[in-house]
Amino acid sequence: MRLTCPFCGSRGVEEFTYRGDATVRRPAGEASAEAWVDYVYLRDNPAGPHQELWYHGAGCRSWLVVTRDTRTHQITEVRAARAVAQAEHKEGAA
Amino acid sequence: MVESLLALPPVSADPVRAGDTVLALAPMGEAVSLGAFAGAGRAALLARVRETFGVDLPEQPRAVASADGQVTFVWCGPTQWLALSLGESGAEGGLLARLRAACGDLCALTSQSDSRTTLRLSGPQAREVAGRLVPVDLHDAVFEPGHVALTLAGHIPVLIRQVARNPVTYEFLVFRSFAESLFHDLHVAMNGALS
Numbered sequence: 001m002r003l004t005c006p007f008c009g010s011r012g013v014e015e016f017t018y019r020g021d022a023t024v025r026r027p028a029g030e031a032s033a034e035a036w037v038d039y040v041y042l043r044d045n046p047a048g049p050h051q052e053l054w055y056h057g058a059g060c061r062s063w064l065v066v067t068r069d070t071r072t073h074q075i076t077e078v079r080a081a082r083a084v085a086q087a088e089h090k091e092g093a094a
Numbered sequence: 095m096v097e098s099l100l101a102l103p104p105v106s107a108d109p110v111r112a113g114d115t116v117l118a119l120a121p122m123g124e125a126v127s128l129g130a131f132a133g134a135g136r137a138a139l140l141a142r143v144r145e146t147f148g149v150d151l152p153e154q155p156r157a158v159a160s161a162d163g164q165v166t167f168v169w170c171g172p173t174q175w176l177a178l179s180l181g182e183s184g185a186e187g188g189l190l191a192r193l194r195a196a197c198g199d200l201c202a203l204t205s206q207s208d209s210r211t212t213l214r215l216s217g218p219q220a221r222e223v224a225g226r227l228v229p230v231d232l233h234d235a236v237f238e239p240g241h242v243a244l245t246l247a248g249h250i251p252v253l254i255r256q257v258a259r260n261p262v263t264y265e266f267l268v269f270r271s272f273a274e275s276l277f278h279d280l281h282v283a284m285n286g287a288l289s
Contacts, residue, residue, distance in 0.1 A: 060171040
């Protein structure tokens with residue numbers, strides 16, 4: 001499997017580390033216990049496209065949000081996690 | 095009186111050769127990392143370096159020389175660069191002092207002179223040798239002088255950059271403690287690739 005790092009270009013998966021589900025969002029401090037349990041422990045296990053965090057530790061050390069099909073390993077999108085967070089922040093503010 | 099320690103090269107070996115391909119320790123110079131502060135730091139840093147050094151910090155994996163040719167800025171990540179010069183580490187008016195005066199308020203400056211070692215691989219078959227260890231495409235259609243890649247050489251993290259085309263010359267920036275291992279691996283690759 002290869003990932004196309006937005007900064008370094010196409011690289012082998014050995015340069016990256018999987019860092020978990022990229023879809024979870026930290027709930028507000030006063031959120032219910034259920035929301036926190038969901039955030040801390042519960043993960044979906046979709047058969048299909050999934051957003052995940054990958055860390056390019058042996059390259060530019062960027063965190064990436066990778067959209068990968070869990071059935072085929074097809075990668076449809078790789079974005080810098082920072083850009084994803086900034087876009088969300090902007091959306092939230094708008 | 096405090097006696098300063100003499101910096102000793104981490105690789106004791108003399109240059110090694112296989113055919114016309116030579117592997118040698120590059121002269122020790124000064125290295126400083128620049129890490130742009132969050133927020134407006136990155137854009138401001140780019141503008142300040144352009145103003146002071148007459149060159150744009152590379153936005154892609156490239157290395158560029160300052161207008162006076164004294165400093166090379168090497169891309170090292172989306173908000174990080176490595177400044178290299180041949181001056182003596184820690185010297186007054188040296189690279190760190192120069193950078194601190196120019197852009198110390200916009201980025202984290204850290205001396206890396208004692209942390210990095212540069213190995214230089216040069217010769218008509220340098221690409222074949224480097225290609226045995228480095229998993230990125232080094233073909234001269236896509237990897238030219240001035241190009242940089244952060245990657246692994248075997249299992250050793252390196253920053254590889256091409257510095258010349260004729261003969262093909264690469265510099266491997268490697269953590270000092272890995273320099274001897276990388277030197278050994280490159281030497282083995284030289285003998286393997288060229289035999």
